[in-house]
Amino acid sequence: MVRELKEVQGIIIKRQKYKEADLLAKVFTKNDGIITMIVRGALRPKSRLGAATMIFSYGTYVINTSGHGLSMLRTYKEVKQFDNLYQDMTKNAYASFIFDLIDHAFIEYQSLGKYFDLGEFAVRKINEGVDPEMITQIVQMQLLEAYGVKPELEKCVICGKTKGIFDYSIKLGGIICSDHFYQENNRLHLKPKETAILRTIGLLPIERLGNISISEDSKKATRDAIDRIYRQTVDLNLKTKKFLDELKLF
Known part of the structure; x- marks a missing residue:
């Protein structure tokens, strides 16, 4: 299965604990749909990846993906948040x-x-x-x-x-x-x-x-x-x- 690095723009809509200090985060994108990313070390204190994948964060995420199943978050760019x-x-x-x-x-x-x-x-x-x-x-x-x-x-569905x-x-x-x-x-x-x-x-x-x-x-x-x-x-x-x-x- 071929994997590639890809940039996707989107909004983090859901996250949950995965393994030990890792998270699964769903990112909502237009062209690539809804993608579930593994975020390594996200639960560790001061994790930058964890901070960039808070719920309702949005920006550019660089992922390692095959186009199916779980993708891996590698890094991110210009991430902001819907603070309210x-x-x-x-x-x-x-x-x-x-x-x-x-x-x-x-x-x-x-x-x-x-x-x-x-x-x-x-x-x-x-x-x-x-x-x-x-x-x-x-x-x-x-x-x-x-x-x-x-x-x-x-x-009207009957007469128009x-x-x-x-x-x-x-x-x-x-x-x-x-x-x-x-x-x-x-x-x-x-x-x-x-x-x-x-x-x-x-x-x-x-x-x-x-x-x-x-x-x-x-x-x-x-x-x-x-x-x-x-x-x-x-x-x-x-x-x-x-x-x-x-x-x-x-």
């Missing part, structure tokens, strides 16, 4: 859940493409102080496609109508207009404004995101709706989500 994510438990919890959600949608070394941009932009916004719950809801809605569950949000009053049907995989509410007893029974929020956050390119101002009631309704969509279509059981629930954030 690291220091704030709430922001940390949301960012950890976002990365966990993306991590479970892809196999290692699979190119993330637009989902790298989605994840990076999301954690930058959370680090800057933008409402982490709404950023997380945006990621959840836009990541459904990566799980093979792309909801129809532009038009694009304007009017809409609700969401998990069974039918998208929005339905009020002309067909009587046909779908299992729709989510969202208020028109709440369905509009789901449509917006599912379709809006995240780089066009402006100021977010949504009432707590609407936010809770969309949160519950997204949770139901995931439970019934993706069925994940993530520890990071449980932690958010325990914090009463979700």
